Amino acid sequence: MDFKIRAAKQEDCKEISRMIIELAVFEKMQDQVKISTQELERDGFCSNPLFECQVAEVSEEQKSSQGYTVVGYVLYYYTYSTWMGLTVFMEDLYVMPEYRGKGIGKGLMSKVAQVGKEKQCTRLQLAVLDWNTRSLDFYIMKGARDMTASEGWHALRFDGEALDKLAAEAPKD
Amino acid sequence: MDFSIRAANLEDCKDIARMIMELAEYEKVSEHVKVTQKDLEQDGFSKNPFFHGIVAEVPEAQRTKDGHVKIGYALYFLSYSSWKGRCVYMEDLYVMPEFRGKGIGKALMSKVAQLGMAAGCTQLNFTVLDWNKASLDFYAAQGCSDVTAALGYHVMRCEGAELERLAQP
Numbered sequence: 001m002d003f004k005i006r007a008a009k010q011e012d013c014k015e016i017s018r019m020i021i022e023l024a025v026f027e028k029m030q031d032q033v034k035i036s037t038q039e040l041e042r043d044g045f046c047s048n049p050l051f052e053c054q055v056a057e058v059s060e061e062q063k064s065s066q067g068y069t070v071v072g073y074v075l076y077y078y079t080y081s082t083w084m085g086l087t088v089f090m091e092d093l094y095v096m097p098e099y100r101g102k103g104i105g106k107g108l109m110s111k112v113a114q115v116g117k118e119k120q121c122t123r124l125q126l127a128v129l130d131w132n133t134r135s136l137d138f139y140i141m142k143g144a145r146d147m148t149a150s151e152g153w154h155a156l157r158f159d160g161e162a163l164d165k166l167a168a169e170a171p172k173d
Numbered sequence: 174m175d176f177s178i179r180a181a182n183l184e185d186c187k188d189i190a191r192m193i194m195e196l197a198e199y200e201k202v203s204e205h206v207k208v209t210q211k212d213l214e215q216d217g218f219s220k221n222p223f224f225h226g227i228v229a230e231v232p233e234a235q236r237t238k239d240g241h242v243k244i245g246y247a248l249y250f251l252s253y254s255s256w257k258g259r260c261v262y263m264e265d266l267y268v269m270p271e272f273r274g275k276g277i278g279k280a281l282m283s284k285v286a287q288l289g290m291a292a293g294c295t296q297l298n299f300t301v302l303d304w305n306k307a308s309l310d311f312y313a314a315q316g317c318s319d320v321t322a323a324l325g326y327h328v329m330r331c332e333g334a335e336l337e338r339l340a341q342p
Contacts (some may be wrong), residue, residue, distance in 0.1 A: 043259065
């Protein structure tokens, strides 16, 4: 199958929003998606974007049953390790089910690694749900190590009321 | 104990580099630290910084036996959730051992939360090693959730030769 990987443009945000929801449905967390297309446009396509995105596109002849030619995406941003410097974090990697097994996911992930390498990133990191063995296997085959399993890294989070409360207790300037 | 929390500046990089090493020693990974004071100056204080820092300072009268008044720091940056939008990621939180238990760590973390929320963030994320019970208890007491324990999130990493191989088109 012919496909092209290219940097996302602002006009792609509608398709990216659609696929974000498809990925959330797959992860059984669709009620967690609160972001809007407008936020993606604002945060990804301003002068100092908070994320970057690459999309996978097929030709018209290969469009999906609902007429989509943008069939996959990868959303990533840069993080900083005080040990190793700049790293790239792959927030989402998604290919529509009927286009899997054709190298598109690998193509998108490699693109992130390449872009990161050009910026001198020494690491590419991501998070996967532990029941998602198919994805875990995919990433391990691509050379990723499970830092939670091997070194005990836990992801912790403040949100909602806990975040409000923590912020309210900050010392005054 | 009197202390103040303020935004880090270029001159703080020497103390931040010192405390990064102290934190790495505590986490038993000091041989992995490649970032230098110069890297911090370039990466944190240029036109488009990769991170932001805040430091905790005590008055001269309370300086350490080595003469330090900068005795804690937090390092953070904006990140993104494709579900929730803007987030803040706290990369490091550290208070020198003799200054712990006085509310300094909590004050640094609260400040990161406040600055993050002011920038439109709805999550503060960070990682902790599972053997670091003192830190896990501290964070749990502040009301955070363990997304790894609760939802099964595993952090994965690609680096070195594997990253080189992945980057081949």
